[in-house]
Amino acid sequence: MNKKQITSPQNNVIKNIKELQKKKSARKSEGLFVIEGIRGVKEIPSHVKIKYLITTSEVDEKELGAVKAEERLEVSKEIYKSISDTQSPQGAMAVAYMPTYDLVHFNIEAGHYLVLENLQDPGNLGTIIRTAHAFDFKGVFITKGSVDLYSPKVVRSTMSSLFHVPIVIEEEIDTYMDFLKQKGVTLYTTALIPGAKPIYDVTFEEKVAIIIGNEGNGVSERVKEASDHTVIIPMPGAAESLNAAIATSICMYEITRQCQKGD
The missing domain is CATH 3.30.1330.30 (Ribosomal protein L30/S12)
Known part of the structure; x- marks a missing residue:
């Protein structure tokens, strides 16, 4: 041409x-x-x-x-x-x-999914999508109000992985949770609340979604109430918290490790 x-x-x-x-x-x-x-x-x-x-x-x-x-x-x-x-x-x-995915045509299969609630940092989102691609997550759901998936910094941070993972955007968190539960997906979230289990003590099912919250505030109360299970990442050091992309990557790694070990 x-x-x-x-x-x-x-x-x-x-x-x-x-x-x-x-x-x-x-x-x-x-x-x-x-x-x-x-x-x-x-x-x-x-x-x-x-x-x-x-x-x-x-x-x-x-x-x-x-x-x-x-x-x-x-x-x-x-x-x-x-x-x-x-x-x-x-x-x-x-x-x-833009690649187009919506819930109406989204095919849920056995595997792992990621829900991001009100994530704001472009670098975090790009890194998370790249990691989801690396660990073969079957889909990412990004809530309305999150950083724009197609902003230049996010696109660069994904290193082309956004083309290889189905990603649904601009829906409310309740819509995503209802959709996944109807499809038989077990919902896990990360939060420092009573009853939360260390992530390595949890046995993950065939269909699993992990919900990650906002960098500063974590997941909403609605997510804590509606999730099937809550997990934490044990930190023996003195740091108060982990970067959102790092915490998400640890969760994705542990879920993948368990499933590969089971195979």
């Missing part, structure tokens, strides 16, 4: 990409988001539709692999820098259509 040269920073496509980088409302209304960097673009799976592939003349497109786009655009270094969200732009980005 021939590349179209864009030389003006006032070009409508350039303005559109700036909006997509900065505003959740623009990403949501258009169903588009940005993936930056040579590795990020190269690792976009073939089933993901790409609207624009934008590069500078300095980029060797062989490094981008077999990625296909509806339009290929070439811009100057200056224009690329104006639309980049990174401190050290690599001269390659893609504007892709």
Whole structure:
């Protein structure tokens, strides 16, 4: 496909990409988001539709692999820098259509799931999704009011894992819990409350969801009441708490370890 040269920073496509980088409302209304960097673009799976592939003349497109786009655009270094969200732009980005998952069509199978309630830090969310991919979790459910899954920092932090884990967004916590319980999934949450068991003393079922709460406040009272079980991560040291991404990763590891040991 021939590349179209864009030389003006006032070009409508350039303005559109700036909006997509900065505003959740623009990403949501258009169903588009940005993936930056040579590795990020190269690792976009073939089933993901790409609207624009934008590069500078300095980029060797062989490094981008077999990625296909509806339009290929070439811009100057200056224009690329104006639309980049990174401190050290690599001269390659893609504007892709958001993967779409909803509860109506979500297939629950035996396996492990993750529910994130009101998570706010982009780095935490990206790391958690990457870890969920590594431990073969079958789906992630992110509540309304959480950090935007498709914000540039989250997308970079996932290292392309967001393309490999089914992720449902923008539903209330009650909706997710009701859906999972109807599908026979046992709900676990993490909270420092009486009766909570150390996570390594729990035997996890075939269908399990772990619910993780907000970085500062943890899970809501509603989650504590409605969950089937509550677990804690024992900490023999003096630290008061763990980072949300670290705590979630420990939970995912322990669930996976048990199941692999059982096999």
